[in-house]
Amino acid sequence: MIQSRPDENGERLGDAFGQLLESLRPDLVRFAYWLARDRSVAEDVVQEAMLRAWRARSELKDAAAVRHWLLTIVRREHARLYERKRLVTVDVTDIIEREDAALARSGGDGELLDLRRAILRLPDEYREPLVMQVLGGYSTAEIAKEMNLSTPAVLTRLFRARNRLREIYGITPGAACGAGEETP
């Protein structure tokens, strides 16, 4: 249990902040899940991130930016977890097998389940910016900054992520255009 320590913001603010954290927990868990592709890891990451956020709550200047701030903490916590635990690389088929029941329980039709599997199959370097953009609401520039990439590199990764999903998802390729011009 973390006891909040008296600070200049007062205990009431701390209490309100705790409630705010709890209210955003579902979004954080979803985000962490798509980064980690493992429910237990996602729960751990969010738990650590919330503790970290609680400690650093005085650094939050703009209350409206709290969701974005927390998502960033979750992402960094996930990255740290990989750094320090050197998580073993798992075959994507095993991941799908392990997570399939949870994906199916999440509702939607068969097509949506296929799409979820396809997203799980995406390599980290494509899945992460896509999740940051679609679920996290990050702009391309923000993703670039957070992932330490150039903006064009992020655009390329997002483009490739969607095109892979488009292929895996079974959408027929669009009509050819721009003869001789290769897409990135």
Next chain:
Amino acid sequence: MNCSDVRLIIGAEPGAITAELERHLGECRACADYRREMIRLDHNIRLALKLDLAALKSDGPARPRVRLVVDADAAAADENRPPVSQSGARQWALAASILLAVAVGFVFWGALPRHSLAADVVAHVISEPISQDVDSTNARSTLARVLQQADLRLDPIHDEVTFAQTCFFRGRMVPHFVVRTDRGPVTVMILPNERVKTAERFAEGGYTGVLLPVTGNGSIAVLSRAALDTDAQAREILSALHPRAEG
């Protein structure tokens, strides 16, 4: 802007539109179809990512969930608080049940197999954000407060204290501080509830360090990335560390 440029932009940000893009789409039916397809796909991606949280609940053993609660004494001291009503009593009952659940969680947690103490210490140190704005006077007074919370005090030491904080480690709040030595920074964690029988030296995650038993109970972890004698540092810290009750 050619079709490749346009498809890159659409594939990266299907909803984005600029005057130049709009002009191209007006002239290129294939790219306009591609955009429609990508917007539809993006809508489905959004739905796919929005997983039901109950479905995400781990099948594994329950883990202790830390609740963020305000200090009970501070809350009680708030004189402006309205009298406890029936719903207030219910809230207290709820809070009590949450605390009980957390306590049970901790007990359960204690029954789980653990990583080595050294590995956990290194993992904690790696994950802990250390402020770069070093204010030694402030850090020293913070350290005194942090140690006071653990019923400890530290005699003046030669090295400059650059960071001090009470940290959540293995279910307990423990003192964690950093001193700057001539050879580099050294991290110290005082672990009143973690016993080691003898000195345990470790090298992990780029850190080398030592766990030393503390007379009475518990242990102290001293570690650094720098090439220095952590044993000597640990002995120095240990000799300066006393229970608060001691004069």
